[in-house]
Amino acid sequence: MKFAILAAGNIANSMAEAVSGIDAVEKYSVACREIERAKKFADKWDFEKAYGSYEEMLEDPEVELVYVASPHSHHYQHTKMCLEHGKHVLVEKAFTVNAKQAEELIRMAKDKGLLLAEAIWTRYMPSRKMIDEIVDSGVIGKVTSLTANLGYVLPHVERMQKPELAGGALLDLGVYPINFALMAFHEDVQNITSTAVLSPAGIDWMNSITLTFADGKMAVLHSDMLAQTDRQGVINGDKGYIEVQNINNCEEIRVFDLARKMIARYERPQQINGYEYEVISCMKAIEEGKTECPEMPHSETLRVMKMMDSIREQWGMTYPCE
CATH class of the missing domain: 3.40.50.720 (NAD(P)-binding Rossmann-like Domain)
Structure with missing residues (x-):
């Protein structure tokens, strides 16, 4: 192609x-x-x-x-x-x-x-299926909540600072914790609460988002363009929890029991750099x-965009290009 x-x-x-x-x-x-x-x-x-x-x-x-x-x-x-x-x-x-x-x-x-x-490459990676299979196995029991964060030191990146380029942490970084949550929890989001620290130019330097789902699950999310975070995703259950090392490009998945003892660990499959999976999926879909x-259907793209619209509305944050 x-x-x-x-x-x-x-x-x-x-x-x-x-x-x-x-x-x-x-x-x-x-x-x-x-x-x-x-x-x-x-x-x-x-x-x-x-x-x-x-x-x-x-x-x-x-x-x-x-x-x-x-x-x-x-x-x-x-x-x-x-x-x-x-x-x-x-x-x-x-x-x-x-x-x-x-x-x-x-x-x-x-x-x-x-x-x-x-x-959004994390939707297409084999590690996504691995996470789902571990959760579905019941090893961590009934899942109730998750946390996810993504942060890099990016104040020097010009496009991130400019409202006219739709800068800020949300669209660039926050989209990953949001997608992490929606890939793990499939029910409708019933409530969204969020807060942000805005720059003098009016873009979000950092934010915190809490999603409450219709079945009672909760996701607590954070993104930050001023500080380095551990990029970790944690899925919590009544028998243990799963740690995903780097939600932006999964490096390893660790499973812990109620004693916080690691009982399993999984490495991601070998890859070129992770971007290849979305291209392969596109070619297959075109054929x-x-x-x-199927990994990122239009319905999910719209779901995420509508959520981010709602979040920005809570902050009073708009872009000149809207």
Whole structure:
């Protein structure tokens, strides 16, 4: 499949590394606003073509699947452009800035019969199935709650600080604890309470979110762009608990009993860098004529976007691009 990358920032390099290890992917083209940057990226990762315009690349009839790697603020615009040109799209998380944008893009993809998928890699990784199987085995008993956090020291990252680029911790980091919770607990979310520390520019530097589910389960979540956290997810039951080391890219799963004694540990399968799973899923879905991937269906993308809209409303936080 002829694979293209729209916008060649840091995350695009990670995707290029991943697809370099997938035999079925042809590294076809990359586009940037500056042709020299595109050429440099194409040379580095051995892509066949480089474009200095997104529109020009999308007019290339050979392009099949486009990975949108631009900032959150531009996902809606760039994904819409891809769909208008008849391209299948894998768009980086967070999917869009808000649910309204997401609904329009999903509707458009379905009308055109094109694949549209959110590239939240943790949904596609084999470790997700491993976690579910451990919980379903009953080893930790009846599950009642979980905690999850993700934090990195990112004040130097310009796009994270800018409201006009939909910056802040929530869309970039908070989306992972939220997805961790929704992958573990499948009932409807009955109540959301949250608080945030906002920057002078009006984006969230850090936040705390509590989800209460219809069956009585609870998830306590935290994301932070000013400090390093342990990135741990813990699922609690009446017979023990599970620790997931690094919810952003699971490194190991540990199981503990009521005496807090570790009774099992599982390593994640070997991987290129973790991004490959979402691409493989997209290719399979395209071959089967689907407009969504089963690991991250449109209904879940919309669910997350609506939750984040509700959370930002509690904070009074909006973006200029809305």
